[in-house]
Amino acid sequence: MSNKDDRREHRNRVLKGATIITSITNSETTCTIRNQHAAGAELKVPVEARVPAEFLLYVPVDGIAYRSVMRWRKNDRVGVQFTGTEAKPRLHYG
Template identity: 45%
Template sequence: MDERRDKSRHRVLKAGTIEFGGGAIDCTIRNYSEAGAALDVTSPIGIPDRFTLFVPADGKHLPCRVVWRKEKRIGVKFD
């Protein structure tokens, strides 16, 4: 499989929250780099193309845009 990312991602298992328009959805961060992440969600339905990812363990709020969606996983790039 060819790697298409500029930065390699590291496997992690962290809790996260997708925040948008006053709403929030819990997620699990599966891999992470400076440029983006893969997130596991219960359902990608209703998740907008742009949102803020809150990572409580790191105390970070990261603006994101969705670059791909597959069943219960979404890939995001950090803005």
Template identity: 35%
Template sequence: MSSEHRKELRQRVFLKGRITFNNGASSMDCLVRDMSGAGARLSLSETTSLPDVFDLYVPQKDKTFRSTLRWRREDGVGVTFPDETAAPAEPPADASITLLLRRVAELESENATLRRLLAGMAQPAADAATAA
């Protein structure tokens, strides 16, 4: 007897993902570990702040999946893609704006990380100059 509850087998993958919610105001990175047309298993560092419904963007597939939370564990979550079984709909007119806003948020995050790294590198140099 199998403990498999899925209608489709999930393929093992290792893809970068970006979860967005609160109308794009909140986001977090994740790894997509198993995936099928109907759902996925996501690995992420914090699962407690994740809402029941969110968007999952997978850059390598250049696709955003509307995701519904099915289970939650300390190190990850299981989601279904309820819209994937429906007929594909036309993307909303503001989809390109949403994608641009998402990309701007990603770039701002990368920029902040780089600024912190530069500040950390500049401090030892300033200390060495003061000591000399």
């Protein structure tokens, strides 16, 4: 079994709505989590969306905001690493 196959086993395919929240401008970008694991996730974002290097990823169904660092981007896909969690952000109205 190759490492790629091994990695895929630990990554749960999901389709969760989420919001990228940037504290600098208090802006929000809606996105979809395509797969998620304990250390990070792959997001689908609008191609034209600006995604900062660090942001909060608020996931309403989890009730958690993940502190996230962007690791890679290709078109409408973004790979993020989670660096911690926070409660639901105060600036999020959803």
